[in-house]
Amino acid sequence: xxxxxxxxxxxxxxxxxxxxxxxxxxxxxxxxxxxxxxxxxxxxxxxxxxxxxxxxxxxxxxxxxxxxxxxxxxxxxxxxxxxxxxxxxxxxxxxxxxxxxxxxxxxx
Amino acid sequence: xxxxxxxxxxxxxxxxxxxxxxxxxxxxxxxxxxxxxxxxxxxxxxxxxxxxxxxxxxxxxxxxxxxxxxxxxxxxxxxxxxxxxxxxxxxxxxxxxxxxxxxxxxxx
Amino acid sequence: xxxxxxxxxxxxxxxxxxxxxxxxxxxxxxxxxxxxxxxxxxxxxxxxxxxxxxxxxxxxxxxxxxxxxxxxxxxxxxxxxxxxxxxxxxxxxxxxxxxxxxxxxxxx
Amino acid sequence: xxxxxxxxxxxxxxxxxxxxxxxxxxxxxxxxxxxxxxxxxxxxxxxxxxxxxxxxxxxxxxxxxxxxxxxxxxxxxxxxxxxxxxxxxxxxxxxxxxxxxxxxxxxx
Numbered sequence: 001x002x003x004x005x006x007x008x009x010x011x012x013x014x015x016x017x018x019x020x021x022x023x024x025x026x027x028x029x030x031x032x033x034x035x036x037x038x039x040x041x042x043x044x045x046x047x048x049x050x051x052x053x054x055x056x057x058x059x060x061x062x063x064x065x066x067x068x069x070x071x072x073x074x075x076x077x078x079x080x081x082x083x084x085x086x087x088x089x090x091x092x093x094x095x096x097x098x099x100x101x102x103x104x105x106x107x108x
Numbered sequence: 109x110x111x112x113x114x115x116x117x118x119x120x121x122x123x124x125x126x127x128x129x130x131x132x133x134x135x136x137x138x139x140x141x142x143x144x145x146x147x148x149x150x151x152x153x154x155x156x157x158x159x160x161x162x163x164x165x166x167x168x169x170x171x172x173x174x175x176x177x178x179x180x181x182x183x184x185x186x187x188x189x190x191x192x193x194x195x196x197x198x199x200x201x202x203x204x205x206x207x208x209x210x211x212x213x214x215x216x
Numbered sequence: 217x218x219x220x221x222x223x224x225x226x227x228x229x230x231x232x233x234x235x236x237x238x239x240x241x242x243x244x245x246x247x248x249x250x251x252x253x254x255x256x257x258x259x260x261x262x263x264x265x266x267x268x269x270x271x272x273x274x275x276x277x278x279x280x281x282x283x284x285x286x287x288x289x290x291x292x293x294x295x296x297x298x299x300x301x302x303x304x305x306x307x308x309x310x311x312x313x314x315x316x317x318x319x320x321x322x323x324x
Numbered sequence: 325x326x327x328x329x330x331x332x333x334x335x336x337x338x339x340x341x342x343x344x345x346x347x348x349x350x351x352x353x354x355x356x357x358x359x360x361x362x363x364x365x366x367x368x369x370x371x372x373x374x375x376x377x378x379x380x381x382x383x384x385x386x387x388x389x390x391x392x393x394x395x396x397x398x399x400x401x402x403x404x405x406x407x408x409x410x411x412x413x414x415x416x417x418x419x420x421x422x423x424x425x426x427x428x429x430x431x432x
Binding site for chain 3 (some may be wrong): 109114131134135137139141142143144146148149152153155159161162163165166167168170171172175176179180181182183187205206209212213216
Binding site for chain 2 (some may be wrong): 070076084085091092
């Protein structure tokens with residue numbers, strides 16, 4: 001049994017992050033993003049045309065936005081929703097924290 | 109009857125939007141934003157220097173982001189949190205709706 | 217002869233901004249943007265649903281980006297290109313100034 | 325023969341991209357960006373807290389904007405300026421191409 005499966009089995013006593021069901025999909029997307037970053041390095045190293053590099057940077061930023069929106073969505077549907085349902089002040093705190101993360105994303 | 113419920117009843121609204129406590133502040137900010145938009149029109153009409161107009165457009169976009177983040181925050185702290193606490197499927201729906209609005213903001 | 221045509225005839229002795237040929241179209245777009253800003257104020261005043269207001273803010277930001285990109289394009293095709301063709305250091309300066317304006321737009 | 329023309333000849337390239345003088349600095353920045361992308365993958369793999377991952381994504385997007393603005397600046401100061409100074413239609417074309425790249429960046 002892997003550590004992750006074990007943590008899943010023990011659900012509720014260890015913190016169980018919302019995105020875990022899609023974990024392999026996120027890892028695959030981030031592998032591609034890592035490849036895109038490596039591709040940018042290679043393009044500059046090979047002195048490719050500047051405008052083509054800028055196009056790749058825009059594509060990479062869009063891919064990052066896609067992952068960020070997915071993670072945020074999952075986080076709100078699980079972590080924030082659970083905290084809100086618990087009724088205590090944790091719901092407000094989780095939402096405040098999510099808002100601050102959203103503001104950073106909107107400005108980045 | 110709580111003060112909040114009373115206020116809702118007094119206003120004859122079934123739905124009580126979260127930003128209402130700060131309403132006059134939002135209205136003042138949006139008045140300024142309207143003035144900035146009118147200023148842009150005047151700058152083009154008077155054929156001001158293009159770069160100065162672009163600077164004003166950036167400032168206006170930042171002001172709009174500020175209002176959007178404030179509204180989103182209030183919406184989540186009230187409307188979304190209340191829906192989540194009610195325990196039904198409405199919490200998930202409200203969060204899904206908020207996520208879609210955030211995605212539009214991140215891309216705009 | 218209109219004032220604009222006159223200014224065109226006198227080209228080179230008064231500063232002739234690049235966007236002037238499309239001036240009426242820019243003014244119409246900015247009138248609409250002003251109307252959108254006024255609409256936002258009204259939505260908050262009438263306590264419309266928060267998510268609908270956020271959607272309008274995203275639309276307004278996109279409209280501003282459209283005007284900004286148009287102005288920037290015109291500015292580069294006229295003002296920057298003319299300065300560059302003159303051969304002096306003014307070309308570099310104009311480009312540096314345009315870059316700074318672009319950086320503000322990308323971050324706003 | 326100017327130093328710049330000599331460098332171009334020495335490198336055996338007909339086309340001499342503007343960012344070459346800072347090439348090693350760009351490569352170092354892109355190496356760091358690649359490391360940040362790899363770090364994101366690891367954070368998801370280790371199931372780090374979602375908000376912390378979002379913060380890293382915002383930081384990565386800002387780093388990419390920094391590289392993009394640097395490359396754009398260099399491109400305009402060299403490639404676009406040279407094309408404009410040559411006097412032919414290439415100046416307009418280069419500016420049009422740069423505008424399209426900027427529009428993609430503003431929206432990404």
